[in-house]
Amino acid sequence: MSKVVGIDLGTTNSLVAYVKDGVPVVIRDESGDGLVPSVVSVGTDGTIFVGREAQRRLLTAPESTVYSVKRFMGRGIEDVHEDASLLPFAVGGEKGGVVRIGIAGRQFTPPEISAFVLRELKRRAEDHFREQGEFDFEVDRAVITVPAYFNDAQRTATRDAGRLAGLEVLRIINEPTAASLAYGLDKRNRGTIAVYDLGGGTFDISILKVEDGVFQVLATNGDTHLGGDDIDRLLVEDVIAEMPKGLAPQTVQAIRRAVIQSKLDLSETDETAIRVESTIGLPTGYSRRITRADFERMIMPLVERTLGPCRQALADAGLEPKDIDEAVLVGGSTRIPLVRRLVHELFARKPHSDLNPDEVVALGAAVQADILISGRREMLLLDVTPLSLGIETMGGVMSKIILRNSTIPASGREMFTSFADNQTAVDVHVLQGERELASDCRSLARFRLRGIPPMPAGMPRIEVRFQIDANGILSVSARELRTSIEQTIEVKPSYGLTDQEVERMLIESFEHAEADFEARLLIEARNEAETVILATEKALRRSDFDRIAAESLEAGERERIEDALADAKRAIGSDDREKIQRKTETLNEATRHLAEVVMNRSVREALAGKNVKDV
Amino acid sequence: MTPDPIPLRAASMLECRNCGAGAPVDEHFCPQCNRILALGRYGDFFTFFGLPRRLGVDPRDLERRFRDLSRQFHPDYFYNAPPAERLASLERSSYLNDAYRTLRNPAARIEHLLAVEGLPPAKSDEGGVKVPPALLEEVFALNEELDEIRELRESGEDEAQLRVRLEKARAPIERKREEHERRIQELSDRYDSQAGSSAAERKTTLEALREQLLEQKYISNLIATIEREQGAGKVAGGLQASGEHHE
Numbered sequence: 064m065s066k067v068v069g070i071d072l073g074t075t076n077s078l079v080a081y082v083k084d085g086v087p088v089v090i091r092d093e094s095g096d097g098l099v100p101s102v103v104s105v106g107t108d109g110t111i112f113v114g115r116e117a118q119r120r121l122l123t124a125p126e127s128t129v130y131s132v133k134r135f136m137g138r139g140i141e142d143v144h145e146d147a148s149l150l151p152f153a154v155g156g157e158k159g160g161v162v163r164i165g166i167a168g169r170q171f172t173p174p175e176i177s178a179f180v181l182r183e184l185k186r187r188a189e190d191h192f193r194e195q196g197e198f199d200f201e202v203d204r205a206v207i208t209v210p211a212y213f214n215d216a217q218r219t220a221t222r223d224a225g226r227l228a229g230l231e232v233l234r235i236i237n238e239p240t241a242a243s244l245a246y247g248l249d250k251r252n253r254g255t256i257a258v259y260d261l262g263g264g265t266f267d268i269s270i271l272k273v274e275d276g277v278f279q280v281l282a283t284n285g286d287t288h289l290g291g292d293d294i295d296r297l298l299v300e301d302v303i304a305e306m307p308k309g310l311a312p313q314t315v316q317a318i319r320r321a322v323i324q325s326k327l328d329l330s331e332t333d334e335t336a337i338r339v340e341s342t343i344g345l346p347t348g349y350s351r352r353i354t355r356a357d358f359e360r361m362i363m364p365l366v367e368r369t370l371g372p373c374r375q376a377l378a379d380a381g382l383e384p385k386d387i388d389e390a391v392l393v394g395g396s397t398r399i400p401l402v403r404r405l406v407h408e409l410f411a412r413k414p415h416s417d418l419n420p421d422e423v424v425a426l427g428a429a430v431q432a433d434i435l436i437s438g439r440r441e442m443l444l445l446d447v448t449p450l451s452l453g454i455e456t457m458g459g460v461m462s463k464i465i466l467r468n469s470t471i472p473a474s475g476r477e478m479f480t481s482f483a484d485n486q487t488a489v490d491v492h493v494l495q496g497e498r499e500l501a502s503d504c505r506s507l508a509r510f511r512l513r514g515i516p517p518m519p520a521g522m523p524r525i526e527v528r529f530q531i532d533a534n535g536i537l538s539v540s541a542r543e544l545r546t547s548i549e550q551t552i553e554v555k556p557s558y559g560l561t562d563q564e565v566e567r568m569l570i571e572s573f574e575h576a577e578a579d580f581e582a583r584l585l586i587e588a589r590n591e592a593e594t595v596i597l598a599t600e601k602a603l604r605r606s607d608f609d610r611i612a613a614e615s616l617e618a619g620e621r622e623r624i625e626d627a628l629a630d631a632k633r634a635i636g637s638d639d640r641e642k643i644q645r646k647t648e649t650l651n652e653a654t655r656h657l658a659e660v661v662m663n664r665s666v667r668e669a670l671a672g673k674n675v676k677d678v
Numbered sequence: 679m680t681p682d683p684i685p686l687r688a689a690s691m692l693e694c695r696n697c698g699a700g701a702p703v704d705e706h707f708c709p710q711c712n713r714i715l716a717l718g719r720y721g722d723f724f725t726f727f728g729l730p731r732r733l734g735v736d737p738r739d740l741e742r743r744f745r746d747l748s749r750q751f752h753p754d755y756f757y758n759a760p761p762a763e764r765l766a767s768l769e770r771s772s773y774l775n776d777a778y779r780t781l782r783n784p785a786a787r788i789e790h791l792l793a794v795e796g797l798p799p800a801k802s803d804e805g806g807v808k809v810p811p812a813l814l815e816e817v818f819a820l821n822e823e824l825d826e827i828r829e830l831r832e833s834g835e836d837e838a839q840l841r842v843r844l845e846k847a848r849a850p851i852e853r854k855r856e857e858h859e860r861r862i863q864e865l866s867d868r869y870d871s872q873a874g875s876s877a878a879e880r881k882t883t884l885e886a887l888r889e890q891l892l893e894q895k896y897i898s899n900l901i902a903t904i905e906r907e908q909g910a911g912k913v914a915g916g917l918q919a920s921g922e923h924h925e
Contacts, residue, residue: 471775
């Protein structure tokens with residue numbers, strides 16, 4: 064049977080994990096690295112690079128490289144101005160619509176970029192299962208995690224990304240809850256847990272009650288725009304302030320890399336340096352000392368922004384800090400000593416970080432995937448919706464239908480009627496948020512109730528049913544109660560893709576997938592050709608080559624090798640993969656005899672050398 | 679007059695969409711084939727939990743029932759089931775969550791009981807602006823005091839002084855709240871002891887409960903107003919909060 068995985072699709076890094084013999088494990092590359100940087104880059108020939116390779120290209124081709132795309136998921140252009148200023152790639156899109164990212168002459172939506180990362184994870188997992196000798200190594204289903212405080216549009220965008228990557232998204236689960244599941248595995252304890260999750264781009268706090276294997280979220284809160292990225296930006300801006308204006312994107316990226324390194328250093332040491340190598344516009348490089356105290360002074364306001372959501376979540380759960388039995392740290396940014404100190408103070412207890420804070424979310428996602436597939440009932444996650452859901456009513460007021468922190472799945476009903484005689488349609492505007500005015504809340508969708516039977520004003524009784532499923536995603540249905548006529552609803556997501564758009568992208572991605580596959584084959588063919596060319600050139604450059612040629616090569620053999628070499632070198636410059644492969648093969652043939660001769664000589668020499676020593 | 683207290687309890691059968699067997703409307707699973715049943719009716723959370731219609735609810739017992747039913751209904755366990763069962767699981771889980779949220783909260787529990795017993799909700803007809811007669815005196819005094827405090831604040835009066843006055847103004851309202859809580863508890867206990875009494879007697883108790891609930895809501899709003907006023911005085915005090923929680 065095809066395989067199921069859990070995926071942590073992070074702002075900075077992503078991971079894939081699965082349950083092996085009842086234990087969740089992260090899938091790593093040959094060097095033992097589980098993290099795939101959530102970076103995507105497009106080459107001039109259209110090749111897509113993902114992960115470490117794309118991360119390296121941030122320094123060489125920043126304009127065609129995208130990072131931290133999670134911050135744009137389910138958002139509109141008006142939300143992202145602040146972020147866009149320092150980004151090397153172009154961010155655009157229509158007002159009131161989905162963000163578009165322009166790189167390498169192509170336009171991408173955030174779900175499309177995320178889909179590249181997901182495809183890379185899928186490939187990594189499939190390679191792993193293939194190596195394990197699994198008969199069916201295909202990975203076609205996944206549980207994907209999102210920040211608990213993600214709204215409906217952000218969750219839907221994540222699910223769309225999964226679909227675009229060829230994955231059936233079994234479930235979207237919240238990152239802090241996933242982490243608690245991973246923690247709950249080896250502890251089997253009961254009590255009230257606070258999960259503090261400060262990642263690359265988002266902050267979540269979830270308060271859970273664990274009993275009899277049921278992980279019930281009591282309250283959640285957070286900030287989907289607060290994380291390590293913001294700390295990096297503070298530091299980058301501080302360094303840039305000391306430099307001439309109008310730095311090249313490469314320089315900004317070099318600075319960004321340098322400050323990230325010093326941020327990491329300062330979790331281990333009290334003092335370090337921000338060191339930027341010489342680069343465009345910065346010929347002498349840059350270096351400056353920074354102490355942990357300096358760093359903490361700078362980031363204090365950011366870290367303190369996490370405290371408000373923590374207090375709100377406690378209040379919503381009806382708890383005091385002293386009621387928390389355990390505090391758990393999740394997310395790379397919780398390695399910062401200042402963060403640990405503040406969490407320790409807030410809950411008056413030392414927070415746990417036994418599991419790797421980078422990996423714990425993916426492990427939990429794998430556990431949830433296993434629960435869904437196996438039907439095992441020892442553990443059950445009961446999560447909540449982070450934001451209230453409602454509709455716009457007369458006067459632009461938000462009328463709440465499902466309150467925040469309601470356990471999901473959750474449903475709510477609202478009655479509508481007509482204002483004019485024989486009115487056959489009513490417009491409904493769906494909102495998410497806590498504010499009083501509709502204009503201060505997140506617009507999720509607008510839809511029109513059609514097909515209302517003609518009746519005098521106020522007579523129709525239309526029941527609209529809002530259903531939030533276990534993914535935290537909304538669906539809407541409606542019925543006229545007097546006639547029991549089901550209403551047609553066309554939902555136009557405010558900041559999401561319509562089903563048709565997703566379909567079209569899927570088709571395009573198949574076309575591109577073929578192009579991407581072809582591009583990879585081309586790269587592989589070139590690499591192969593280069594290996595043979597280099598080996599041949601090396602042999603030809605040997606100081607004893609003339610003697611070898613005279614003693615062992617046939618007449619014309621040397622010329623044949625030189626011709627084949629020149630052909631192969633010409634072919635490698637073209638984009639014709641088959642030609643490259645043909646010429647490589649010819650060169651291989653032409654040099655086979657030479658290779659034998661050279662090898663025999665080497666062996667003889669080696670043996671001779673040994674004999675001399677031994678004797 | 680014979681009230682109609684149980685409009686939703688009509689004995690009706692539910693048809694199992696899987697095996698076609700009939701099931702009592704309050705069953706969760708088909709007695710014949712054990713498949714999850716589509717939600718038969720909405721309206722009575724007590725029955726859904728298998729509880730008698732009483733206001734005294736043991737929170738530990740309610741929580742255990744909630745966990746137990748969650749383990750039976752949750753969509754996680756119906757991932758591979760046919761669409762009809764998946765839908766039934768989604769509906770039943772949503773309904774369970776709603777029911778648990780309602781019965782867990784004492785005030786919401788009373789409101790739900792009012793609804794299933796066919797009484798109007800505890801909302802004032804005019805939309806909640808009318809002062810309940812029993813609170814007229816306190817509300818009058820409080821409003822006067824709040825007006826004065828606001829004026830003094832405008833003219834730059836010492837915040838510490840104002841805080842003392844606000845605390846003082848809050849005290850009689852808090853006393854009222856405690857009084858109402860006791861009264862509601864008494865009435866709830868009385869209702870639970872009236873299981874054998876006539877419908878009319880039970881209804882009288884419920885109507886008294888409804889009255890108390892209305893007043894209690896009004897009191898909560900008054901306290902919220904005072905808290906807003908208290909909040910307005912300490913805008914600069916926000917940073918001290920992080921140190922409050924040391925043991």
